[in-house]
Amino acid sequence: MLFYFAKRLSASALILVGVTIVTFCLTFLIPADPVAMIAGRNSTPEMREQIRIQLGLDKPLIQQYAAYAQRLAQGDFGISYARKSEVGPLIASRLPATLLLMLGAIIAELLIGIPAGLYAAARRGQTGDKVAMTLSFLTVSTPQFVLGLSLLYFFAYLLGWFPLSGYGSLSHLILPAVTLGLAGGGWYSRMMRSSMIEILRQDYIRTARAKGMSEKRVMLVHGLRNAILPIIAMIGLDVGIFMSGVVVVENVFGWPGIGQLMWQAIQSLDIPIIMGITTVAALFIVAGNLLADLVAPLIDPRIRLR
Amino acid sequence: MTETKPALLSVRGLSIGFATEEGPIRVVEDVSFTVAAGETMGLVGESGCGKSVTAQTIMRLLPSPPSRIEAGSIDFDGQDLAQADEAAMRRIRGDKIAMIFQEPMTSLNPTMTIGEQIGEVLLLHRGLRARDARPKVFEMLTQVGIGRPEKRYAQYPHELSGGLRQRVMIAMALICGPKLLIADEPTTALDVTIQAQILELMQALQRESRIATLLITHDLGVVEEMCDHVVVMYAGRIAEKAPAKELFANPRHPYTAGLLAAAPRNAKRGQTLITIPGTVPPPGKRGQGCSFAERCVRALPRCRQDVPPLTGDGHLAACWNPVP
Amino acid sequence: MTGRPLLTAENLVKHYKARDGDGLARAVDGVSLMLRKGETLGIVGESGCGKSTLARLVLRLIEPTSGRVLLDGEDILALKPGALRRRRRDMQIVFQDPFASLDPRMSVGRIIAEPLDIHNVGSPQERQRKVEDLLLMVGLDRSALDRYPHEFSGGQRQRIGIARAIALEPKLLVLDEPVSALDVSIQSQILNLLIDLKSRLDLSYIFISHDLSVVEHVSDRVLVMYLGRIVEEGTATQVLRQPRHPYTEALVSAVPGAKKGPRIVLKGDPPSPEAVPAGCRFHPRCPKVMDICRHTPPPSIAQGGSARAECHLYGPRPG
Amino acid sequence: QSPKQGGAAVVTFNNDLTTLDPQVGYDWQNWSVIKSIFDGLMDYKPGTTELEPDLAESYTVSDDGLTYTFKLRDGVKFHNGRAMTPADVKYSLERAVNPATQSPGGGYFSAIDGYDALAGGKATELSGIRIIDDKTISFTLTRPDATFLHLMAINFAYIVPKEEVEKAGADWGKKPVGTGAFKFSEWVPGQRIVLERNKDYYRQGVPYLDKLTFEFGQDPTVAILRLKNGEVDIVGDGIPPAQFTEIMADPANKDLIAEGDQLHTGYVTMNVTQPPFDNLKIRQAVNMAINKDRIVRLINNRGVPASQALPPAMPGYNKDNKGYAYDPDGAKKLLAEAGQPEGFTTELYAMNVDPNPRIAQAIQQDLAAIGIKAEIRSLAQAEVIAAGGTGKAPMIWSGGMAWIADFPDPANFYYGILGCAGAVEGGWNWSKYCNKELDGRAENADAMVKADQAETRINEWKSVFDDVLKDAPWAPVFNEKRFTYHSARLGGAPSLFTDPIHIPVNYDYIFAKDAQ
Amino acid sequence: MSSFWKRFSKDRVALFGLVVITIVVLAALLAPVLAPYDPSEQFFDGLTLEGSPLPPNERFWFGTDTNGRDQLSRLLYGARTSLLIGLVANGIAVLIGTLLGVIAGYAKGFIGAAIMRFTDLMMAFPPLLLAIALAAILKPGLSIVIVVIALVNWVQIARVIYTETTSLAEREYIEAARALGASTPRILFHHLIPHLVPTIIVYATLGIATTVLLEAMLSFLGRGVQPPTPAWGMMIFESQSYFLNAPWLVFIPGAAILIVALAFNLAGDGLRDALDPTQRGRR
C-alpha cells in the first residue's frame, strides 16, 4: 500500500516537473513582448533594454528556466508584469474562491448526476429515462456562458432568489457551482445510469432482493456504492476539466478566483501569472487524481489489492 | 401421490412467460409440485429448462415486466404468492423463505462486510440495529462452521474463499429461521472437496432445524445424496416426479434415463458415452407435442402431436412411451 | 502407449507477484511432465491449484519464472515472438468457458477462419471450404457460419471453440476444463467428439478437469495437482481407483453419489498459493498428517508401475 | 439638487485593478482611481480640460521657459497625517524616472535636467529639481517644453510619501497613501477596493461621498442588471454594445446617462516602411475606402467619424480639414495608379474584445470592396501591441488600445504614436512613420512656452497634424464618445460622469442624493 | 453489411438522427445555392439606425448579426466549418485517443506506462493554454484549428479507452487469439477495438458540441477560423453577450449545434446497437 502510494507520488512529482517545463516553453512561443507592455508608449529603447535585463529576458532560455525552476522550488512564482506584485500571493488570494467553486461544482455534479442517473436506471427504456438522457446530453453541449447568463437572468434577476454576483455566502455559490457542474452532472448521470444498470444485473443485487429489501433500498444501499466507483475516478479528472470552465463562470458571476485572473493574464499575456496558474492547476489536477485513488478503496475494498 | 406430511409449499399449474422483442415466450409451463415441511425436494434438469425461473418466481424475484405469471398458483403457508403484492412479498423474502444462489463469488456485495450483509436481514425483518444484530450474526456464523466470527464479521467477501462465502450465504439465509430454503445450485461452483463440506453442512443443518428445502441442481449425484423427492424438468415442463430412490433405481422418462446413462462415471473408460443427441430447444422454439420427442429414442408419432400428461402413482412421468 | 515424447516440461515454475502485498503467488511451483504422442494426459485438482497456469505455461501463453518446455524436441521458450507465433500451429487450446473464449463480435465463420487467416493457410475459397468442413466435423451445420456466439448454446459454443482449435491440425491440444461448464447430456456429446477427433486427427491431449469421472474416462495417465505441485501421478485407473496420496483419496471420496466407501470431508479451505504452508503443502488439511509433514517437503516416491506420489506416508519413517 | 456630504457609491469593473501605484498604473481603469487618491502639482477643472494649480498654490515660468518654480499649498497632508513637503515632490518625480520603478511614464519627464543620468542608472537624483525652501520647488529643463504643466498633472507626477513607499516595498501598489480626496481603505484581491472620504482633504467640501467601492470581476452585462436592481451605481466599463440600444431607448434612463466627448481617436495604422503601404497612394486609398459612417453605426453611434488624428475636443483640431472622404471609386483609382489595380493581400490586426473584431470586419469588407484582401488577426491586446512594436503588423486597428490622451494637448498625440521616437522596435508608433521635418516642427512648437505664444503653438501643431494627414500613415476612423450609465441615486453634472480627464467618472465631485 | 443496415433502419430514432445529419450535410454542401446572401456581406441596412442587429424578418429570415450580415446565410456556410471541425477534429482526437489508449492498455509494461504518464501530463494542463500555445507555433487556418483541437481533445478519450482496454485485455477470447498465433496488431484491430466501439461512439458524439465550442474559443483568441468565415461556435461566442437583447443571435446557432450533436448522438446509439451482434434479436 505505502509503496504503491510512494510510487504514485513520485510519478505525480515527475508530471509536475514536466508541466513546468512545458509551460515554460509554451509561454515563450506566445508572440508577445512583455517589455513593450511594461514600458508603455513613451519609453525609450534604452529604458526597454533596462527592463529586459531586469526581467532576465536577455539570458538564454535554459538559464531562464533554471532560474524559474529554482525560484519555483522556493515557492516564488515571480512578479507579475502588469501588476508589479508577487504572483504567489496573488494566486494564493484567489485560490480559495476557485477551490470553493470547484467543490461546489463537484457537489452540484453529484447532486444532479447521481439522482438523474438513478432515476434513468430505474426507468430504463421508458420515457422518463429517455427524457433524462436527452437532457443530460443537452447539458453537456450547452455553452457555459449562455447557461450561466440564463440562470443568472432567471433565478437572480427576474426571480431574485440568488444574488446577482459576488462571493461570500452559500447563496452566492449556488448558481456558479451549478453552471460549472451542470455539464459534468449530465456526464455523470449517463455514467451513473449505465453503471447502475450493470450493477443491477449483478448477482448480489438479486441476493439483496431475496433478503426482502425494497427496490429503493436495493438501489441506494447496494447499488449506489458499487455504481459510484467509475464516477469517483472521474471526479479526480474534474479539476482539470473545470480549469477551462472557471474562466468563463467566474467572469459571469464575478467570482474572485483564479479563472478571472487567468483570463486577464491571457489578455495581457502576463506570463508569470499564466505560468503560475498553470503550475498550481497542474498541482491540483494531480492532487485530485491522487485523492480519487485514495478514496476509491474506501468505497470498494477490493481496490486495496493493487 | 401419498402425502404423509402437510404441504408447506404447493405449486400448481404454474406457467411463466417472458415478453421479449420477438414477442412473448413461455418459459415454464404447467409446473406443479409440493414441498412438505422438513422435506428436501430436488429440482433437476438441464441448463435453461426453467429451474431458476421457477425458483425465482416462487420468491417473486423476477422483474415484471418482462416476466409474467401466466397461470397457476403458489400456495405457501396459506397464502398464494402468485397473487401477493410486493409489500407482502418483501415480508416473506428472507424471513419465511430464504434463498441461496449458485455463485458465491458474485452473490455477495463486494463493498460491504459480510457481517453487515448478514445483519441486514435482521434489520429488515426484526428491526434490529447493527449493534444488536451482531451477537446473533456471530452465533449464526459459528453455526455454519465459520470460526472466529468476530474477525470474519468485518471482512469483505473478496477476503474469503468460495466455500466460506457459500457458508456466509447459508448463514444469511438461515438467520431469520425461514420455513423454506430455496437453494439454486448451491454447490455447482465449488470444488469437490468444498462441495462435500457444504453438502454435509446442509445435511447437518437440516437434521437440526428440519427446514423444508427446494434444492435445485443439475448434478444427479447431489440429488441422490440430499433429496427425498425429485422433480426432473425438461424444456419448461416437468418430465418426471418421484421419490429420489425410486427415480434413480427406476427412471421412467427416457430423458431421465438418458441423463443417468450419459454420466461418464456410469460408462466404461475410453468407450463412447451414451448420449442424448441434440440440445434442449430454447423457449419459443418448442413445437407441439413433447419437447423431448426430437431427441428421444423411444419417440412415437403421437409424441410429436400431443403433450403427454404427468401420470403415475407416486412416481409420475410425462411420457407416452415411458421406460418400462 | 509407448509413443515418443511429444511434449516435455521440466521443472516449470510460475510465480506471480501476489495481488495483495509484496509476496509471491506460487501458482506453479516445480512441475515436470511428459506427454507421449497419441496420449491423453489428465490433470485434476481443485480450483486455484495451478492447472490453467500450467496449461498456459506449456503453450507459452505466459512466460515461466523458470523451467523448460520442449515440443517435439524444440525448446519453445527459446523461440522469438515471430517463430513462436508460427509454432502455434502445432499447439492449440480449448478453454473452459465457452462464453468467454469466443469473441462476441465475430461471426462463427470468422472465428473458425481466424487461425487459417493468421497462418495464411490456402486460398480464401479453400479456407471457406475448410471452415465448413470443420463445422461439420464438430457436428454443426453451415447455417452457423453467419451467426454469432451468443446465438448458440454452451455445448454448441464449445464445439465452435474446438473447431477453431483443430483448424490448423495441431499436434498438441490442451483442453482446459472443456466440459466443466456443460450439462451432463451435452458433456457426454463433447467428450465423445473429443475422443473421436483425437483418433481421426492424430492428436495428443492434455486434458484438464476437476471432474474425476470425466478425467478418468478420457485419460491414459493422470496427474493430481495440489497448490502448484503434482502430488500424485500414474495411469488413470491407478490414480483414481487406488489413490495413494491422502489428497487424492479425499478427492475421490468426495464426489457426490460416488458411493465408494465413507466420504472423507477435508477440513478447511485450500490455502492460497500466496501462503504456501511449510513442509508438505497439504499437511494443514491432511487427515493422515504426521510430524515430519509439517516441516519437510515430501519427496516424490514411486508407487509401482509409472505411478508416483509426493507423500511421506510412503517414505522412510524417521526414528 | 445640491450636493450633500455622505453616502456611498459602487463602481464595477470587469477586470481587476492592477495597481494603485501612480508611477506605475497606466491603464484607463486605474488611472482615475489613482486620481482620486493622489494629487499632483497641477490638475484640471472638474469636467473640463482646463489646467489649474492643485497641490501647487501658484507657479512661475522663467522667460526662457526653462525653469518652473512652484509654490506649494499650505496644509496639504498625506493620508498618514504627515504634511506634504517639496522633498516629496522631488522624490516622486525621481521615482517616476528611476528605472527600478519600471514606470511606463518615466519618459515624459525627459526634459528635466538630469533625466538621462537617472534614467540610465548613472545617478540617483534628478539634478534639475531643486528645493528652494519648505514651500518652494523648482524644475530646470534642458529644453523648453510647453506641455510641462500638463506633465505635472499626469499620474506619473503625483506626489507619494517616501516613507510609505519604502515601508510597503513591493506591496506599495496595493497600499497607496496619497494626499487626494479619498483615502485608501481596503483591497480584497479580485473583489473590491474601498476608498473613504479624506476628511483632511485640503479642498473644503469635497469629496461628497463618504465611501467609494470598486467591485471587480463584474461582467458588464451582469453589472447592468445589478444597476437596475440598485446594487451598483456606475458600470465602469460603460454600457455593453448588446444592451446599449435598449438602455438608450428606455425613457426612464433619460437622466441616468451622461454623454460626453473623449480625447480619443480610433484609427488604422499602416506600416509605411514596408510595401505595399510604403506607397502613399495606397495609404490614401485605404483612407478613402473605409466607410466610417457604417462603422459609427456599428458602434451604436457612440462616436463621430474622424477626419484627422486629433479628436475634436483637442486643442489643435482643424475643423476645416475634412480629411479623406469615403470614395471607393477614387480609392480604386488610386490603387491602380499605385500599380496595384488588382489589389493585394495583407493582414489587419485587432484586439479581440467586442466591438473591435466587428469593426475590423467592417474595415475588412470595405477594403475588400476595392480589392484589398485583409486577413484579420484578432488577438489578445498584448499580442497586438507586440506585433505593432516589432513592425510585424501591416495594419492595426487601434481600438481598445487606442490613444486616449494622457493630457489634453496635441503633443500628447504625436511623439509616441506618430513621431520618430515611437517608430522604433518596441515603440508605439505602429505605422513606423518617421518624418524628421515634422518632428522638428513639433519640437519648435513645444518650445513656445510663453502664454502669448499659446495660439501660435496650437496653430503650428495644427499644421503638423495636417501634414501628417497628407502622408496618411493612419486612416482615422472615429472619435469615440463616452456614455456613462449611473444609478438614480447619484447626482452631479453630466460632465463629471464623462470627465475627459477622470475616466470614466470624476469621483471627487459626484454625490449621493440619498445622503443623510 | 446489409444485415447491419437492416437492423439500423429498424431503429426509428437512429434513422431520424441520420436524416437530420443528412439534411445538415446537404445544407452545408449546397450552401452557395441555398444561402440567400453572401455570408460575409455586411448590409448597411442590416443594422438598425442605432446599430443593433435585426430580429428575424421577411428579408432576413434568421435576422442579422452584429455586423449586419444575414444570419441564415452564415448558418448555412458555417455548417461547413463546424461540421468539418466537429467531425474531423473530433474524429482525429478520437482516433489518437483510441490508438494510444488501446496500445497503452494492451501493451502494459514500459510502453504502456510511458503513454499513460504522457497522458497524465497532458491532462494536468489547462487545455485552453495548450490550444493557445499550440496555435501560436502554427499559422491560423482551418486545418490548424483541426489539428489543435485534436491534440487537445484526445487525452480524456485515451484515458477512458485505456481503462476499458485493460479490462478487455483480460478476456479469455483475447488469450484465445494469442494462442492461435495472432500478432499484436491483429489483436488490437480485430479483437480489442471492435469492442471499444460503443465507448468510441459515445465520446465521438459527445465531443461534437464541445469541439465546435472550443473552436469558438480559439477564434476568439485569434487562433481559430479567421473572420469573416462563419462558424457556429464563433457565431454564438461573438454574440453571447447579446443573448438577452438579441436572443436569435445565440439561440439559432446554439440550436443548430445542439440539433446536430443530438442527431449524431441518436444515430450513434443506433449505430452502436446495430454494430453489436449480441443485440440482434435481444431486448
Ligand SMILES: Nc1ncnc2c1ncn2[C@@H]1O[C@H](COP(=O)(O)OP(=O)(O)OP(=O)(O)O)[C@@H](O)[C@H]1O
Ligand atoms: N429475462 C428473460 N427474458 C427472456 N427469457 C428468459 C429470461 N430469463 C430467463 N429466460 C429464459 O428462461 C429459460 C429458463 O431459464 P432458467 O434460468 O430458469 O434456467 P435454469 O434451468 O435455471 O438453467 P441453469 O441451469 O443454466 O441455471 C431459459 O431458456 C432462458 O433463456
Ligand SMILES: Nc1ncnc2c1ncn2[C@@H]1O[C@H](COP(=O)(O)OP(=O)(O)OP(=O)(O)O)[C@@H](O)[C@H]1O
Ligand atoms: N496474473 C496473476 N497474478 C497473480 N496470481 C495469479 C495470476 N494468475 C493466476 N494467479 C494465481 O495462481 C493460482 C493458480 O491459478 P490457475 O488459474 O492456474 O488455477 P486453476 O487450477 O486453473 O483453477 P481453476 O480450476 O479455478 O481454473 C491461483 O491461486 C491464482 O490466484
Ligand SMILES: [Mg+2]
Ligand atoms: Mg439456473
Ligand SMILES: [Mg+2]
Ligand atoms: Mg483454470
